[in-house]
Amino acid sequence: MRYFIDTYGCQMNEYDSGLIASMMEENGCLPTEDPAEADFFFFNTCSIREKAEETAIARISKMTYYKKKRDGIKFIVTGCMAKHLGARLVERVRAIDFVIGPDNYKKIPEVLFSHPVPVIKRTLSKRIITDFNEEENYLGETAKISTPISSYITIQRGCNKHCSYCIVPYVRGPEKYRNPSDVIREVTLAAEKGVSEITLLGQTVNAYKSSDMDFADLLLKVSEVKGIHRVRFMSPHPKHYTEKLIDILLSIPQICPHAHIPLQSGSDRILKKMHRQHTLDEFMCILEKFRGKDPFYGLTTDIITGFVGEEKEDFEATLQAVKDAQFDAAFMFSYSPREGTESAKETEVLSEEEKQARLETLVELQNNITLERNKLMIGRTEEVLVERPSTKNSSEWVGKTGNFKKIIFSSNSAKPGDYILCHIDSVRGWTLRGTPTIK
Ligand code: SF4
Known part of the structure; x- marks a missing residue:
């Protein structure tokens, strides 16, 4: 028997996919990256934005192609969307056999291998396993x-x-x-x-x-x-x-030397509406502690534009905060209400076009800052962890500096996992280019 895992969303889902993989392999299943040979399809999903859910649902629907071709294939949806949509998922995609929430992964072997009742005969409630379990910390489990x-x-x-x-x-x-x-x-x-x-x-x-x-x-x-x-x-x-x-x-x-510190907005009024529990000043004080000690300290953030109630002045405060903070990079999104959350109950005033326009303005500003921050690295020598060969040029390698910057360099002897010292020669796009010095 083989299992296939499609992972969406954050790194926590990647880790959880590793937990699921370990449990499947302890039960004699082998991994596969080819859906055509899989018996168990896991969709480890994300709910952070509606688009993430719709993308996963579209993919699951597309994968039903394999289910129609061969008997016995099981579809299991896990992750945040499993908890969020529960039985509604099965209503949308009939081919889904089980919906298993993030606190219930230890039940996967029992659900798949020890239950004598065929899936088709199980009541819907027996196929939707999404209860919270405050004790479940996967004690003793080791993710693959x-x-x-x-x-x-x-x-x-x-x-x-x-x-x-x-x-x-x-x-x-x-x-x-x-x-x-x-x-x-x-x-x-x-x-x-x-x-x-x-x-x-x-x-x-x-x-x-x-x-x-x-x-x-x-x-x-x-x-x-x-x-x-x-x-x-x-x-x-x-x-x-x-x-x-x-x-x-x-x-x-x-x-x-890299800290990710989510800002979300540069306006105290919006931070308060978001219940973020910090002010812009408090946030900037944290940044100063890192950059005051090391001007090359990597700082990244998350920002939402067009939050419900965001006025022009609030958005301008965000732009100013981004200029002052000089982040190395940022994950930037326009606000998208999520069902069940407090802010989703408020009526949005901004049009989608205005939210998108604000996002584009912010992205352009941050991209310029990212480029300037990367240019400051030219001439330095940095320790690089070699990750993989470049997909574009087989004699080049991709690695990461300690302050979380991607770097490309040529080497005949590098291999994944090596730590090498690289002189930073130039910046192309947002990527550093370097030359190995000594190993
Ligand atoms: S801190 Fe706020 S944004 Fe982050 S996971 Fe918790 S509720 Fe969500």
């Missing part, structure tokens, strides 16, 4: 590693923040934190398999706490694991960038 170099490890699930636009608390439930010893066990196992870069994941990853550790303590422990050379994390919340955490981020060499 997707790349031999770099690995994601989830340490925190859910969110207590309830930002007014965000669906995450409704589909992932309240915050829960993995036991630190379980995290270190998984990091150690990854390091023993050759992984040298770990990215710790959580919806508000820096809110992490256990009975005797906070996020800063856990980062320290992870960075001490033998074989771990780089530690990163996603996605933090500005509120939890404590003095202690910033000190640790700036002082431990294994922790990469």
Whole structure:
């Protein structure tokens, strides 16, 4: 039997796909990337925007082609959309056999392999398994590693923040934190398999706490694991960038000099409407601590334009904040209401065209800043983790600097997983070009 996993959305879904893969392989299933030979199709989905859901539903519908060709194939939808839409998914795509929410993945083997009742005879409620489970932290489970170099490890699930636009608390439930010893066990196992870069994941990853550790303590422990050379994390919340955490981020060499800090808006009025729990000043103070110590510290962010109630002055405040912050890169979106969230109940005044126009203005501004920030790197020598050969030129390699910039360089001897020193010669588009110096 073979399984095929289609993963959408954030890195937490990538990690969860690794968990599902491990469970399938423990039950004797083999992976396949060719849907034509799969017996089990997993669609590990995202709900963050309506478009993400519609994309996944369109893909599932398209994949029914394989189901019609061969008997016995099972379609299983997992991830945030499973929790969000539940039975409505089966109504939309009849070919779906199971809808399994993020707290229920341990039930997958039982659902697929031990149940004597054929799917067709199971009641709808037996096929929709999406309850929250506040205890479920996948203790003792080890996600299958997707790349031999770099690995994601989830340490925190859910969110207590309830930002007014965000669906995450409704589909992932309240915050829960993995036991630190379980995290270190998984990091150690990854390091023993050759992984040298770990990215710790959580919806508000820096809110992490256990009975005797906070996020800063856990980062320290992870960075001490033998074989771990780089530690990163996603996605933090500005509120939890404590003095202690910033000190640790700036002082431990294994922790990469890159912080992702979601701004969302440069207007305090909009930040308040969003329930973001920080002001622009507080946000800028955090940035200053990093850039004051290291002007090349990588800073990235998330921004929403056209949030409900966003006036022209609010948008201009965002543009000004982006100019002041000098982010290296940003994920930028125009606001899209999500059913069930607080802000979705408010009537939008801005037209789609105006929201899109604001987004384009912001993207153009940020793209210019990204280019200028990258040009500042020219002439420096940076440590690069070699990731893969370039798809365009087989004698070239793609890697990443510590401050999270993509770099391309030529080498006859590089291989994935190597750390090399690269002199940065130029910038093409948003990508750095470099020349290896010494290994
Ligand atoms: S902190 Fe992030 S995940 Fe949590 S509600 Fe806000 S935007 Fe959503």
